[in-house]
Amino acid sequence: MNSSPTIFALATAPGRGGISVFRVSGPSARTAVEKLCRPNDMPKVREASLRKIHHPASGETIDSALLIWFENPHSFTGEDVLEIHAHGGRAVANALTEALGALPGFRLAEPGEFTRRAFENGKLDLTEAEAVADLVSAETEAQRRQALRQMEGELGKIYEGWRARLIKSLAWLEAAIDFADDDLPKDTAEKQSKLLRELADEIARHLDDRGRGERLREGFHVAILGPPNAGKSSLLNALARRDAAIVSNVAGTTRDVIEVHLDLGGYPVTLADTAGLRESMDAIESEGVRRALRRAEQADLKLLLIDGEKSLQLDEATQKLADGNAIILLGKADLLKNRGACSEAILFSAKTGEGMEELTERLLHEIDMRFGGSGSPPLTRARHRAALEECLTHLRRAPEAKEAALAAEDVRLAMRALGRITGRVDVEDLLDIIFRDFCIGK
Helix, strand or coil, X not given: CCCCCEEEEECCCCCCEXXXXXXXXXXXXXXXXXXXXXXXXXXXXXXXEEEEEECCCCCCEEEEEEEEEECCCCCCCCCCEEEEEEEECHHHHHHHHHHHHCCCCEEECCCCHHHHHHHHCCCCCHHHHXXXXXXXXXXXXXXXXXHHXXXXXXXXXXXXXXXXXXXHXXXXXXXXXXXXXXXXXXCHHHHHHHHHHHHHHHHHHHHCCCCHHHHHHHCEEEEEECCCCCCHXXXXXXXXXXXXXXXXXXXXXXXXCEEEEEEECCEEEEEEECCCCCCCCCHHHHHHHHHHHHHHHHCCEEEEEECCCCCCXXXXXHHCCCCCCEEEEECCHHHXXXXXXXXXXEECCCCCCCCHHHHHHHHHHHHHHHHCCCCCCCCCCHHHHHHHHHHHHHHHHHHHCCCHHHHHHXXXXXXXXXXXXXXXXXXXXXXXXXXXXXXXXX
């Protein structure tokens, strides 16, 4: 007998809305229909049926709702699943939560528990399960596309394909160990070494992606840097298209890092306004400068601003930050008289909007350079990268082993590292970490 509790949760965002969708999954999901609904006959599979919902204790009518029944194993979790599409008021949601919680063997789902059950019942591998969370959290088109590709299994198929090749190599190596005196091809070891090296090269190329998948999940970080009163806050506001930072003629107004999150051409961008770079005896301003320099180190791209009212060149402190990950801007372009004196910089004016189009195009180009790449799905998590690096270490070592038994052990360890990514090994210790950040109802 299945002893798993039946779980339920509000799968839509809490608050007032057109509808509230409750999801119920588990061995007693059918009981929800029998105890709460009038009439209590089961809806047809995958067809919406209208029912009145009543409290199981008082019999009071809660709402009229649409029910959709999914029979195991043909459901998201692989269990019996009931969806209740009720009206979206808070009172309705609270009453339904109370009514479902009153049924024996029912309890509220924990974060990520529906998706965890889908994984445990073989409906998803771990990469697909993680993609569900990414898709729910996606804020831009690029994030949505990446999460959808992963949820559809593109990344998992690559890793499972590599794992299948390792299984074949391991079978040949173990045959060479167990049947050393039999008529195995003489070049067996040489062929397997060649195949392992080829696979190692494939994995190395997959790893050499400049972290584009992880960065797309987390956002592209741009820091605005320059001397005090150069117009950094004005630049931030112009890019954000709102007054996110205080603009003042008083030098040193910005003393801490101010962040704004943007959707730039479908990419997630975190833009940081920082304190002006200069020597200061003020302890608070000095701390602001220290944080600005730290943000410069962490940024994917730096916008270095020249105060066009005072100079046509980067000041000494900002010049130290100029490298291949920097774009130079000559600010306050509306005040310039000699406009051709700084050919390397983009002329920018927050007052007139001059340079905004050029700057936006340059930013998108730089982001495309980093997020673009091959058509294959990228790595999206640090745990994937760590497992692949461990796999690669064993694959590099296996062909150099002097004995077949040592090579076989390295291949076995490489297989295990790959299996941890998709969940094809014992990964119980990983599950709590992976699913704890999910929202309720997923």
